Amino acid sequence: MKKTFIALTLLLTGFTLAFGQAKKPTLMVVPSDVWCSKNGYMMEFDNQGTKIKIPDYKKALQEDADLLLVISSINDMMAERGFPLKNMESALKTLASNAAEDNMRSSKETGASVAENPIDMLKKVAKADIIIQMTWTINKTGPKKSITFVLQGLDAYTDKQIAGANGTGAPSFSAETPVLLKEAVTAHIDNFTGSLQAHFEDMFANGREIIVRIQTWDDWDGDLESEYGDDDDELGTIIEDWLADNTVKGRFSTTDMTETMALFEQVRIDLYNAKGRAQDARRFVKGLSKYLKNEPFLIPNKVVMKGLGRATIILGGK
């Protein structure tokens, strides 16, 4: 009896550990485009006559000691709250070393290289589910100096600002810039984590917010206006009905719908699926993919994912 009880307890504990946790988003601190531009860390490209500027994060991280101080302070304070962040500098270094390793790697038997399509190449960037974008400006009035500090938590998939804190510190005659910066981080981090906490609480209560896109291959003979079933419902409407049945309280918005594409935003999905496993956008959309593959639709399709919060189904083939 005692052994059975112990075994049951262990089983329950194991189940809780395995399935009781939602997928944890990754966070990374990134300097804003405004900061990079003001401090001369931009790269300029000529794109068919149009000049395009993009931030040069590598240069900024290699040359700006104040930036390192701020990133390190934010990382420390978030780690102290049990939420360690992805370090941008390390992520960039890992990408570079992985690329070098992949270039050198070949099969021992056939000499084949690692397969990589153009999309794989595009996806090789430092990424996180939530970007903590920061900006600071140094204000000078005569000999006095103060710092305006802005922290924004941006959802990488929905493009929404989910957390934020900003303000201007007390003017000082004598304090060095790093001291003022450290003070600014200390002053704002509690408010920032407070709003991030509110976002997570909303997510646990109302589900994770994701983006679902539907696209079609150009050689597919059907489209989103094709009619199915006894009621001759259009495929677009059928997909909307599936979303209404499978989202939390039927919450989603149809942002765009044409015969070749559909975009659904503010799609709220359960954090766990029917099996009790943690669920992200890909797992959720797999359900729709299966539904469309089966009778009466029999539409072959391909699921493409982007992190925890964005997934696309391309109809008409793999």
Added chain:
Amino acid sequence: MKRIINKATILTVIFIAFGLVSNAQLSKKRKAQKDTKAWRYEIECVGIGKAGTKVIKVWSYSKKAKVAVAQAKKNAVHGIMFQGYTGGGQGCTSQRPLINDPSIEQQKEEFFDNFFNINGGKYMKFVSHSSDATPTVMKVGKEYKIGIVVTVMTNLLRKDLEKAGVVKGLSSGF
């Protein structure tokens, strides 16, 4: 015999004096506890402290100045937990309270009664004030309004509340 009587008299007087002093202290504590029950106070930020701390000025009210001083620390911790503060001078930014849901105080009444107990409640661990700092005393009607600058260890306080299950940690649920 006379010497023994004298000794006994002196001892009795000492015991009575000791009793009166401790009774007065107890009465002051009781008064402070009673006055704090209503949570009448105001807090304002007076500067950015070290990481994980908040430097605030807490204004407490009581008919006796000493009682107001005694309840200041309690009010400061309560304010950080349930009120937060708006920004101000000295680079202060507005601060959210550690507990977003005020009804928690009623839901976990026993926890907060123990936490804010004037006789060794846990709140004392999370607040300090310099004995050199001079309180600002104002007479408002029949009572005193006394302002004292205190430092609240917000990081330690938040961790303790997380441990007690009063608030959720940032990573809870993941």
